[in-house]
Amino acid sequence: MNVLVINCGSSSLKYQFINSDTEEVMAKGLCERIGIDGSRISYQPKGADKEELETPMPDHTKAVALVIEKLTNKETGVVKSLEEIDAVGHRIVHGGEKFATSVVINDEVMKAIEECNDLAPLHNPANLIGINACKALMPNVPMVAVFDTAFHQTMPSKAYLYGIPYEYYEKYKVRRYGFHGTSHDFVSNEAAKFLGKDRKDLKIIVCHLGNGASVSAVMNGKSVDTSMGLTPLEGLIMGTRSGDLDPAIVTFLASKLNVSAEEVLNILNKKSGVQGLSGISSDFRDLEKAFNEGNERAKETLETYCYHVAKYIGAYAAAMNGVDVIAYTAGVGENTAFVRQRVSEYLTYLGTDVDPEKNKLRGETVVLSSPGSKCVTMIVPTNEELAICRETVRLVK
Ligand code: ADP
Numbered sequence: 001m002n003v004l005v006i007n008c009g010s011s012s013l014k015y016q017f018i019n020s021d022t023e024e025v026m027a028k029g030l031c032e033r034i035g036i037d038g039s040r041i042s043y044q045p046k047g048a049d050k051e052e053l054e055t056p057m058p059d060h061t062k063a064v065a066l067v068i069e070k071l072t073n074k075e076t077g078v079v080k081s082l083e084e085i086d087a088v089g090h091r092i093v094h095g096g097e098k099f100a101t102s103v104v105i106n107d108e109v110m111k112a113i114e115e116c117n118d119l120a121p122l123h124n125p126a127n128l129i130g131i132n133a134c135k136a137l138m139p140n141v142p143m144v145a146v147f148d149t150a151f152h153q154t155m156p157s158k159a160y161l162y163g164i165p166y167e168y169y170e171k172y173k174v175r176r177y178g179f180h181g182t183s184h185d186f187v188s189n190e191a192a193k194f195l196g197k198d199r200k201d202l203k204i205i206v207c208h209l210g211n212g213a214s215v216s217a218v219m220n221g222k223s224v225d226t227s228m229g230l231t232p233l234e235g236l237i238m239g240t241r242s243g244d245l246d247p248a249i250v251t252f253l254a255s256k257l258n259v260s261a262e263e264v265l266n267i268l269n270k271k272s273g274v275q276g277l278s279g280i281s282s283d284f285r286d287l288e289k290a291f292n293e294g295n296e297r298a299k300e301t302l303e304t305y306c307y308h309v310a311k312y313i314g315a316y317a318a319a320m321n322g323v324d325v326i327a328y329t330a331g332v333g334e335n336t337a338f339v340r341q342r343v344s345e346y347l348t349y350l351g352t353d354v355d356p357e358k359n360k361l362r363g364e365t366v367v368l369s370s371p372g373s374k375c376v377t378m379i380v381p382t383n384e385e386l387a388i389c390r391e392t393v394r395l396v397k
Contacts, residue, residue: 001397002026002084003389004067007091008130010122011036013063016385017071017078017085020393023386026078027071031063039063043070045078060126060133068137088134088143089392091182091384092127094120095147096173102150102391105131105143113145119173119230144392151181154222159319162229176234178216178226180208183329186387187380188218191327194365195376203320205313208382209339210330211239211282215309217316225319227312233269236312237305239282242272244308277301284336291338306339310346317350323375326352329382335362344368344377352377 001021007014013031018024029043029050039057044050051070057063071077071085079085090105096116103109110131117124134143160176161169168174184206191206192199199221206216213236216226227235227243237243245268253264267276275282278301280290290298317323326347328340337359344354351374358368361379369377 001086001393002079003392004071004085004088004134005091005385005388005392006064006088006130006134007385008060008126010126013060013067013130015067016389018386018389020389023389025385028385029067029070031057031066033057034060034063041066041070043067043076045076048076051076060129061136064130064133064137082138085138085141087392087396088138088141089388090127090131090134090143090145091388092145092147093123093149093179094177095145095149095153096177097153099145099147099150100153102144102146102395104395105145109145119177142396144388144395146182146388146391148179148181149177151185152176152178152216152223152226155224155226159225174230176226176229178214178223179228179232180212180214180216180226180330181223182384182387182391183208183382184214184216184218184223184226186384187327187329187382188216188221188325190365191325191378191380194378194380195325195367202324203322204325204327205316205320205323206327206329207309207313207333207343208330209236209309209328209333209336212241213238213243213330213332215312215316217319219320225316233265237277237308238273240270240273240275242268242276274301274305277304284332284339288336288338302338302342306342307346309339310343313343313347313350323350326350326375326377327380328378329380334379334381337362340368340377340379347375347377350375 003018003020005016011034016028017026019026027045031041033039034057040054042050042052071079072081094116096119098112113128187206188204189199192202204218208214212232214226214228217224233241235243250261250264254261278287278297280286280298287298291302341354341359352369354368354377363381365380367376367378
């Protein structure tokens with residue numbers, strides 16, 4: 001089957017076109033600045049150069065039309081016609097408590113996704129726009145919704161309830177949902193497969209460390225806790241997000257800065273994290289460079305970041321009463337040796353380590369801990385698009 005995987009943001013659309021039989025990416029690209037001046041599309045067919053084109057995209061329907069035009073282009077396309085697109089898989093950020101698994105999209109599903117809009121006001125409406133745009137151009141192609149929150153719906157209430165009046169959970173559904181579920185699911189599965197074990201027999205901690213970052217505890221194949229909460233702001237220190245803090249800081253800063261609580265949240269989402277702490281960058285490549293040049297703020301930032309990751313691993317080892325596998329993934333987790341090394345120094349009590357030589361590897365599935373370690377530490381590259389493709393095939397076949 002040929003599956004078009006779509007990840008729609010408010011002004012962007014990331015896509016991959018995957019042959020599900022070979023799991024090869026036949027083409028991929030990105031539409032940016034949709035509905036804004038200077039919109040552009042990139043398109044990269046397998047084994048060929050990336051094309052970039054600035055062209056008007058007043059809305060997402062136009063963006064999807066351009067993607068289809070690229071995929072079916074006589075010279076550079078990878079299929080002959082629209083008929084060769086067998087299914088579309090959509091990444092949907094928030095499924096609330098309504099979706100514990102991926103689903104085939106129909107009117108009822110769209111309505112239920114819309115009902116989750118106030119839980120993810122920036123993301124879900126954009127995801128729906130993407131679905132509608134595809135529906136308009138490919139009315140007969142089956143579509144599947146794959147939710148970032150679904151994998152974590154197995155968390156017990158002790159993990160998802162906050163210590164606030166219960167009625168806010170009942171009335172407004174204020175609880176921990178967790179995100180990056182597609183990645184936590186995929187990575188824990190791949191880790192078990194690589195080790196030749198059944199995920200159902202393992203206690204796995206997945207550290208998805210990208211620009212956004214979250215940790216999850218996956219016990220016997222199910223997510224039992226995760227660090228992101230009602231929104232992706234909670235948990236680890238991230239690229240630009242603060243992660244955990246005392247909620248009183250919001251009104252304290254609002255008063256000191258003479259701004260609204262909304263504006264403080266904006267600061268916590270966009271100007272905090274390692275970017276805010278270091279004053280250098282949200283990108284770990286820049287931070288490592290500054291650290292190697294002796295920059296003290298970069299050092300303090302990286303130390304703080306690693307300390308928080310280690311604390312979450314400790315917490316989830318407690319949640320599962322043990323841990324068999326710690327898996328690092330996403331941009332930072334797969335590439336930044338320093339972080340894996342430093343975090344592992346806090347974890348020798350769990351019976352794991354990170355071999356400095358093996359730790360030089362990046363971007364491939366590899367065991368980093370010494371042979372015979374009680375707990376295996378490893379890198380497992382994530383692939384959310386492939387996970388969405390597999391889910392789509394599972395549901396439409
Ligand atoms: P997201 O999908 O959340 O945007 P990614 O998983 O792509 O994020 O991670 C992006 C981050 O990964 C970058 O900001 C950077 O900090 C880090 N990163 C990516 N490549 C490298 C690399 N080669 N070395 C160190 N860090 C890297």
